[in-house]
Amino acid sequence: MAKRWVLKDAGSTEVIEHLATELNISPVLANLLAHRAISSFEEARFFFRPSELHLYDPFLMQDMEKAIDRIDLAIARNEKFLVFGDYDVDGTTAVSLVYSFFKKHHGNIEYYIPDRYKEGYGISTQGIDYAAEHGFTLIIALDCGIKSVDKIAYANTLNIDFIICDHHLPGDELPDAVAILDPKRADCDYPYKELSGCGIGFKLAQAYTQKHDLPFEQVAEYYDLAAISIACDIVHITGENRVLAHLGLQKINNDPCIGIKTLMEVSGRGGPYTISDVVFSLGPRINAAGRIADAKDAVKLLIACHEDKAKEQGLLINSRNAERKGHDQQITDEALGMIDSDEALIKRKSTVVFNENWHKGVIGIVASRLTEKYYRPTVVLTRSNGHVAGSARSVLGYDLYEALCGCSDLLIQFGGHRYAAGLTMKPENVDAFMHRFEEVVSTSISEEQLTQQIVIDAELNLSDIDSKFFRIMAQFAPFGPENMAPVFLTKNVYVSGNAGLVGGNHIKMNIIQPWSAAFSCIAFNHGEYLPMLKPNVPFDVCYTIEENVWREQRSIQLNIKGIRFSSV
Known part of the structure; x- marks a missing residue:
């Protein structure tokens, strides 16, 4: 194509000439800096020499003081608290970081990852019920929760407090939690807005060490987890994220935790690792745990303290990834065959394919592959729990979420953003959705957007x-x-x-x-x-x-x- x-x-010619002279570099390199909004020697020095000194004070984040006070109270009372996180790479690394860190300061702590198929994304009623049944009075939610208004209200009726550590955009109403750590809150003045969910967890641990005058090394040992989350959650690698990614790659390449070291060994990929290597080698293996079976297996690996246990978990996850790749390839081949054998589908400006036997855990990957192949908005559908579930991907400049809004009467629910989304519908609406989605896309997308x-x-x-x-x-x-x-x-x-x-x-x-x-x-x-x-x-x-x-x-x-x- x-x-x-x-x-x-x-x-700016003036900025380029200034940087080229001040830094003794070529105008081409100076122009690259200008593209990154760098215009002075000091800004360039900050950019080229990322350091832990460039990390922001975690207490600049709204509600951080409240969060640490509630954790201190829980530790003082020996309350049971639960670390809850999403089943993807960002969620599992966040849970691993926060659980491992606070486990050293409080023995009465467990973690919980919702089942992708039974509970779905985010804070679940099942998770809250589990906490209530087992005597947990505090839940630290990572990479989710900012829109869980009803779920937090339910938890409050059970006398369970929540600390939410999320990086997604809030809705019109914030949940009634003890503390909400999210730089995207309208009332949060934290200087950097693009942290990953694991990055928020890192700041929580950093705040705890800072308040209790503990060695910074106690949180710095988790740079590798933060870097993996940044790479795999596709957040901006600018500002504080770039500092964390830089320091995290150093740790991955020189002194990774036992779990990550094992994952690198079973992947067969030699170093040194770049962000791209993390995305294509480590990320899929961590994700495969939740796609094929149980995301808790990823956490067990990442928190492992002994090489034998890490090796066992690493081999398990690697086998899950091999299984995931088999499903991925099979479904991709079947979907390509559907499209290539149908002249009408080839000529469309969108792709919607459905097979009730496809594995739900990999349809997002397949949607991405089909988008790469045909470069147009794509939805891949399969049967799940009596409904039809879908994963959607878009192309540069086209708002997928708005297109789904145009089909909302055919959907049970949908959510996501302009480039990726998930959706659920009744089986009898599949054909109507295929035609409606094509109608919406064909009338709103430009030919330029359809060309990579x-x-x-x-x-x-x-x-x-x-x-x-x-x-x-x-x-x-x-x-x-x-x-x-x-x-x-x-x-x-x-x-x-x-x-x-x-x-x-x-x-x-x-x-x-x-x-x-x-x-x-x-x-x-x-x-x-x-x-x-x-x-x-x-x-x-x-x-x-x-x-x-x-x-x-x-x-x-x-x-x-x-x-x-x-x-x-």
Whole structure:
């Protein structure tokens, strides 16, 4: 599928010149800083040298004092308290962090993860009933709860207090909890708004150490969990998140907790780990526990104190991930077959596919894969508990949630945001939903939104890429949302030597410009361009710059994102 190439506008000339002079860097790198709203030497120093000194005072967060006071009271009274969290990576890492931290200060503590299929997302009535039946008087809810007004009211009738640690946008009414930690509260002046759910848990632990004058190392040992949550929950890697991600990657690569070390070993992926490695290697394994069986298995691994127990849990989770991949591949193949065999479905501006036998735990992954393939709003449906459940994904710039609002009369419930959502409907409404969703999308989406784009940060000559350029550019990491790896455009390059296919549909080649050295390139899933890649034919490329390590030899490699010929 052809993609649009979109070159970002350059930043302020004055700012770029100032940064290039002050930092002794190229204008291209100075422009990358300007794109990140950096305009001074001090801001650049903060950006390039993230440190725990850059973490904000946790008591700047609304209700933090109340939360710590309630925990202190619970510990003083030897109350039983329960750490409750969602079943995804953010929730399980958050529960693991907060449980492990407070377990060292209070023995009367347990954790609870709701069942994805029986209880669904967020605070559940079953979870509250469990707490009441087992004598818990305080629940710390992580990565959920900000909209659980009715559930918290129910807990209050049972004399169970809640501390909510959430990072989602609040509704019009806040729950009647003892404390609500959420930087997105309208009345919260905390300087950074984009923390993950686990990040909120980290701030709670940080506040406890700060109030009780405990060594900061007691909370710093959980940097690795915070980094995994940041990577896998796709939150912004800016500001405090970038500091936590930077410090967390250092811990993952140098001194991970026993559970994460085991997970790295069973994954077979060698280090050093980047944010991308965490997302594609560690995240799916942690998620697989809840998708296939019980998310508590992920927590058991992440809180493990002994290598034998961690190994047992790591192997279990790895087997769950293998099972998840089997379901994922099978369902993806079946869904692709449905679409490719139906001319009407191919021509639509949306994708809705349904099979009552598909595994509910992986339909979100399948929806993402179908969106990548056809690049249009996508819903994947299956039967669940007598209803039809769905997972939806969107494309850049198109508000999926608004589209579902246009189908709300056909749905039992739905929720999410502009790019991802979940929904439930009666089985008899499936056909009507398929037609309505296509009607809504086709009348509200633009052709531009239906064409995937590559956003390019700057134009570059190959001769501009040297060891100093790469060394400084690498310090822009860790990369992720709002701080993506820079994409560069170079025009009129030529193949040097022969280009060839590797791994099926990937191109391996060297490229040059007349005044430059040759650079090694890998172009994933670009095999269709191979017949046109001749030594005397110029073409344009857009790419990221990365380090390739082969047999302990390090070299700069260009990861090609797009190839364009003037004749195409």
